[in-house]
Amino acid sequence: MTVSDVKQILNAEYIWGEELESTEIYSACGSDMMSDVLAYVKDQSVLLTGLVNPQVVRTAEMMDMRCIVFVRGKEPDAAIISLAEDRGIVLMKTQLRMFTACGLLYENGLKGGETADV
Amino acid sequence: MSESVKLSFPVLADDFSHAGEASGSLKRTLKKLGIDMEVIRRVSIAVYEGEINMVIHADGGVIDAEISAESIEVWLRDKGPGIKDVELAMQEGYSTARDHIRALGFGAGMGLPNIKKYTDEMSIETEIGVGTTVYLKVNIT
Numbered sequence: 038m039t040v041s042d043v044k045q046i047l048n049a050e051y052i053w054g055e056e057l058e059s060t061e062i063y064s065a066c067g068s069d070m071m072s073d074v075l076a077y078v079k080d081q082s083v084l085l086t087g088l089v090n091p092q093v094v095r096t097a098e099m100m101d102m103r104c105i106v107f108v109r110g111k112e113p114d115a116a117i118i119s120l121a122e123d124r125g126i127v128l129m130k131t132q133l134r135m136f137t138a139c140g141l142l143y144e145n146g147l148k149g150g151e152t153a154d155v
Numbered sequence: 156m157s158e159s160v161k162l163s164f165p166v167l168a169d170d171f172s173h174a175g176e177a178s179g180s181l182k183r184t185l186k187k188l189g190i191d192m193e194v195i196r197r198v199s200i201a202v203y204e205g206e207i208n209m210v211i212h213a214d215g216g217v218i219d220a221e222i223s224a225e226s227i228e229v230w231l232r233d234k235g236p237g238i239k240d241v242e243l244a245m246q247e248g249y250s251t252a253r254d255h256i257r258a259l260g261f262g263a264g265m266g267l268p269n270i271k272k273y274t275d276e277m278s279i280e281t282e283i284g285v286g287t288t289v290y291l292k293v294n295i296t
Contacts, residue, residue: 070265075204076269090171091173095179098179099175099196101192116172
């Protein structure tokens with residue numbers, strides 16, 4: 038699955054990073070607790086979250102994640118967008134709620150990547 | 156790398172929006188040094204968790220790193236309140252962080268356990284009212 042597929046499946050809008058739409062995504066993680074995200078490393082991952090602060094981008098940076106999807110139509114501020122741009126991490130937003138967004142991606146073949154631990 | 160590289164990063168007090176800058180700088184430096192990506196990821200996650208702790212629980216501090224051909228060693232030093240019960244603090248899910256920290260996405264009681272999980276060696280020196288030093292080491296070979 039690519040970043041572009043994620044956008045389409047979630048009926049999402051790009052906030053930043055449309056030019057990286059062909060980036061491959063192999064796994065996903067949905068959480069508002071960043072320490073839970075940090076507990077399980079996945080390969081080329083997308084992060085779904087309802088949390089909006091710079092630590093979301095920093096967490097994605099530490100995990101080498103490629104894309105962040107803000108659920109429930111959450112909007113990051115200019116500082117968050119500029120941080121993501123600097124780190125080359127795609128940002129998008131969807132009106133869907135967390136459960137539905139995760140379910141749709143799973144249904145379309147994206148897995149949690151539990152076996153890719155460390 | 157014939158000689159070790161030493162780096163030092165300040166961590167500012169009460170500055171949650173900038174928490175993670177030191178870990179990010181360290182990560183980018185390690186990439187430039189051509190260190191294995193998996194090693195970089197393990198060090199970065201561990202140091203990031205430690206940096207968040209320094210901002211949440213202490214009034215910032217200093218992160219020192221030493222990179223040699225064999226390993227990456229990091230010392231996270233703060234002058235915070237100290238940890239009352241280290242064994243308890245090492246348990247997954249135990250946290251003394253307040254609700255406003257949880258609202259920021261941290262304080263789940265995973266910080267120290269995550270540091271241990273991603274490193275080859277970890278130790279904590281702490282004294283109530285004086286501060287805490289978290290030491291961690293990730294082997295390269």
